């Protein structure tokens with residue numbers, strides 16, 4: 001049998017199955033084996049079982065287990081190679097306090113772009129992250145709220161950083177609505193590093209910082 005014939009047959013089989021399920025007036029809904037008895041209740045179609053990794057239709061574990069890294073080697077004592085002297089894919093600072101890690105990058109127009117990264121520092125999507133930043137003068141701090149960029153997987157601040165180029169910064173992440181907020185605190189030094197191509201906050205070289 002030629003491949004195209006097989007494909008056509010498979011396609012018409014799919015059509016038959018779909019039509020079979022839609023003909024609720026003349027046949028028993030969800031009676032897939034034709035014995036006149038529904039094989040399952042409504043709503044079962046097109047709804048994958050969450051956490052069913054082996055495809056047996058039963059969840060293999062409860063929710064939240066995917067965030068538990070105890071069963072892989074990313075144990076997070078941060079002895080691994082992105083420790084401190086590696087910049088993110090855009091040349092920003094990698095924040096390792098949050099999982100997945102996030103790149104903090106200041107754009108030319110002084111907005112902050114946050115990009116979540118996998119362990120190979122490739123941008124990844126996080127479903128509904130919440131990121132806010134408080135920075136600048138402690139007695140009159142500036143709050144930045146971030147929203148998803150229209151293009152790509154990053155988040156961008158709606159407003160810009162305060163004036164100045166060296167001030168305390170606190171980034172608060174909440175990657176799911178019921179997650180405990182995670183904070184990263186650092187001094188945002190926007191001066192050019194004298195010895196590498198990055199700004200000081202994302203500096204990757206070994207020169208002494210006061």
Ligand SMILES: [Zn+2]
Nearest residue numbers: 076078096101
């Ligand atoms: Zn890490």
Ligand SMILES: [Zn+2]
Nearest residue numbers: 193196203205
């Ligand atoms: Zn440097």
Ligand SMILES: [Zn+2]
Nearest residue numbers: 193200203207
């Ligand atoms: Zn430096």
